[in-house]
Amino acid sequence: MLPILHAVQAEFGHVPAEALPQIADALNISRAEAQGVMSFYHDFRDHPAGRHVLKICRAEACQAMGSDALAEVAKVRLGVDWHGTTPNGALTLEPVFCLGLCACAPAAMLDGQVIGRVDAARVDAIATEAGA
Amino acid sequence: MRIYVPRDAAAKAVGAEAVAAAVRAEAAARGLPVELVRNGSRGMVWLEPLLEVETPAGRVAFGPVTRADVPALFDAGFGAHPKALGLTAEIPFLKKQTRLTFARVGVIDPLSLSEYEAHGGLAGLRKALALSPEAIVAEVTASGLRGRGGAGFPTGIKWKTVLGAEAPQKYVVCNADEGDSGTFADRMLMEGDPFTLIEGMAIAALAVGATRGYIYSRSEYPDANEVMAQAIVLARAAGVLGPDMLGSGRAFELELRVGAGAYVCGEETALLNSLEGKRGVVRAKPPIPALQGLFGQPTVVNNVLSLAAVPAILAEGGAAYAAHGIGRSRGTIPLQIAGNVKYGGLFETGFGITLGEIVNDIAGGTASGRPVKAVQVGGPLGAYHPQADFGLPFSYEDFAGSGGLVGHAGLVVHDDSVDMLRMARFALEFCAIESCGKCTPCRIGAVRGVEVVDRIAAGDAAAIPLLTDLCQTMKLGSLCALGGFTPYPVLSALTHFPDDFATLKEAAE
Numbered sequence: 001m002l003p004i005l006h007a008v009q010a011e012f013g014h015v016p017a018e019a020l021p022q023i024a025d026a027l028n029i030s031r032a033e034a035q036g037v038m039s040f041y042h043d044f045r046d047h048p049a050g051r052h053v054l055k056i057c058r059a060e061a062c063q064a065m066g067s068d069a070l071a072e073v074a075k076v077r078l079g080v081d082w083h084g085t086t087p088n089g090a091l092t093l094e095p096v097f098c099l100g101l102c103a104c105a106p107a108a109m110l111d112g113q114v115i116g117r118v119d120a121a122r123v124d125a126i127a128t129e130a131g132a
Numbered sequence: 133m134r135i136y137v138p139r140d141a142a143a144k145a146v147g148a149e150a151v152a153a154a155v156r157a158e159a160a161a162r163g164l165p166v167e168l169v170r171n172g173s174r175g176m177v178w179l180e181p182l183l184e185v186e187t188p189a190g191r192v193a194f195g196p197v198t199r200a201d202v203p204a205l206f207d208a209g210f211g212a213h214p215k216a217l218g219l220t221a222e223i224p225f226l227k228k229q230t231r232l233t234f235a236r237v238g239v240i241d242p243l244s245l246s247e248y249e250a251h252g253g254l255a256g257l258r259k260a261l262a263l264s265p266e267a268i269v270a271e272v273t274a275s276g277l278r279g280r281g282g283a284g285f286p287t288g289i290k291w292k293t294v295l296g297a298e299a300p301q302k303y304v305v306c307n308a309d310e311g312d313s314g315t316f317a318d319r320m321l322m323e324g325d326p327f328t329l330i331e332g333m334a335i336a337a338l339a340v341g342a343t344r345g346y347i348y349s350r351s352e353y354p355d356a357n358e359v360m361a362q363a364i365v366l367a368r369a370a371g372v373l374g375p376d377m378l379g380s381g382r383a384f385e386l387e388l389r390v391g392a393g394a395y396v397c398g399e400e401t402a403l404l405n406s407l408e409g410k411r412g413v414v415r416a417k418p419p420i421p422a423l424q425g426l427f428g429q430p431t432v433v434n435n436v437l438s439l440a441a442v443p444a445i446l447a448e449g450g451a452a453y454a455a456h457g458i459g460r461s462r463g464t465i466p467l468q469i470a471g472n473v474k475y476g477g478l479f480e481t482g483f484g485i486t487l488g489e490i491v492n493d494i495a496g497g498t499a500s501g502r503p504v505k506a507v508q509v510g511g512p513l514g515a516y517h518p519q520a521d522f523g524l525p526f527s528y529e530d531f532a533g534s535g536g537l538v539g540h541a542g543l544v545v546h547d548d549s550v551d552m553l554r555m556a557r558f559a560l561e562f563c564a565i566e567s568c569g570k571c572t573p574c575r576i577g578a579v580r581g582v583e584v585v586d587r588i589a590a591g592d593a594a595a596i597p598l599l600t601d602l603c604q605t606m607k608l609g610s611l612c613a614l615g616g617f618t619p620y621p622v623l624s625a626l627t628h629f630p631d632d633f634a635t636l637k638e639a640a641e
Contacts, residue, residue, distance in 0.1 A: 001409030002392055006351075027409070040411040040568075041392030043351050059313030060508055060555070061544045064471035065499070097395060097512075097562065099352050100316035101145050102544065103177035103469065103476030112354050116145030
């Protein structure tokens with residue numbers, strides 16, 4: 001089920017509501033079960049994200065290096081809260097709990113690319129480059 | 133000329149891709165025959181990107197290298213340069229280590245099976261193929277290896293249980309869902325020496341009579357997943373995996389599965405449910421996974437580091453591994469040093485080193501230069517230790533005895549600017565976000581816990597006994613470690629740093 005959901009999201013950017021009954025049929029499970037699995041995992045979205053997704057780590061090691069303040073900078077710069085997308089659809093801001101980059105904290109991930117030792121200037125550059 | 137630039141995610145995160153591209157471009161412009169190897173990380177993250185060059189005297193290192201440094205490094209013939217660090221093996225941080233599990237990480241090309249073998253790889257599997265399952269289990273038992281994921285359960289005993297279970301199909305599952313903050317050893321091993329994990333799982337399969345295995349990794353680790361997936365394909369093509377392991381007639385098939393951002397799936401029974409395509413909800417134990425695990429069949433579930441320790445144990449013998457360590461904590465532990473530290477990274481050493489030695493001598497204190505206030509050991513469910521605990525030897529028993537845990541051996545250092553009430557609140561908030569919802573103490577307790585901490589923050593001292601009472605309930609009543617261990621960071625913060633829980637009240641008065 002997870003490989004299917006990952007593949008659907010990779011193709012469409014989210015898991016469309018109409019995909020779930022088809023997945024349920026193929027796996028011979030109820031639609032409720034399919035919905036239950038999809039909604040359990042943080043990764044799967046039921047609506048499209050922005051053109052770019054910036055994940056900022058909120059876990060302890062990054063906090064020890066100022067990730068809380070960094071997240072505030074990002075929220076103000078983008079004008080969104082966690083899980084929010086800028087009005088022009090350029091960038092979605094998401095929290096993540098640990099990217100395994102704890103020795104080069106604070107860490108972030110932009111569309112699957114890891115970034116270490118992120119600072120306010122870097123967040124601003126990312127936002128500008130993404131058109132946000 | 134052979135030049136090494138790591139492909140490890142931590143190196144990439146600080147610019148290794150740009151350095152690698154610059155090396156290629158510079159070599160091409162100068163018409164120099166350069167072989168660029170994308171190795172794993174040596175684990176000295178403050179020196180990343182760490183560029184190495186092979187010389188007759190051994191590999192010499194330069195770091196941290198930026199793209200702009202590359203032309204000057206070529207000009208200097210990779211000799212005298214402000215970023216020169218000398219022979220890699222002589223760098224004190226590396227020299228002080230005992231690398232058994234991480235012996236090849238950062239040294240070899242992670243996807244070269246011939247280099248893997250040249251550096252001792254597959255010796256353990258070859259030995260295991262010549263042994264009976266009972267003899268393999270006996271060797272692992274003799275090594276004293278305990279579960280490196282955090283629970284510390286003796287690996288040999290777990291394997292013996294699975295070996296003794298009668299079933300048509302058995303499984304080996306590797307828990308690579310390394311969600312704990314401050315831990316990155318699983319990621320580094322998968323990115324830097326994936327064949328070690330494959331070999332360890334193949335040995336486990338031989339020991340218990342399993343023919344199928346799964347690695348359950350994280351979506352937060354795209355780089356590790358890419359390397360691991362390629363390594364599995366290569367191992368299968370070379371006959372290390374597949375229907376006829378190394379020509380032995382024994383079968384072992386291995387698959388990589390990737391989670392979807394749920395922390396609780398690092399708990400073994402939630403992981404098994406997730407592998408089965410279900411919600412990652414914790415199962416009640418018994419039955420234990422060793423008897424009824426994946427799809428109800430006997431299953432070995434081990435952490436990456438436990439399985440990756442096995443090839444060396446088989447190759448060198450259990451006694452050689454057990455010669456390291458103290459008390460009932462035998463062998464080596466890959467410490468992950470992170471947070472506010474000067475020298476962060478991976479440091480593998482025998483059990484017994486003290487917390488103070490790790491933080492002060494190896495990590496060099498804080499990056500900010502301010503005094504250390506607290507060290508969280510063992511991830512988000514581990515206790516916060518004050519400087520008074522710096523004499524504690526790093527072992528399962530010593531940390532359990534001090535109200536903490538070793539966990540996955542990650543250490544997160546905080547300087548004196550940290551507010552421990554805030555950290556206690558975060559631990560509960562994290563538990564509330566990540567709770568699978570199966571048991572009430574965790575599902576409801578975490579939410580109420582955040583509210584109670586907020587009351588304390590607002591000056592209500594009467595809420596402090598309520599918090600300790602709630603933590604007691606979560607500790608005793610939760611099904612798994614998420615709800616059961618969240619009280620560790622909360623109560624340790626409260627016990628060791630009571631001032632942080634009183635400031636606002638006093639200010640109010």
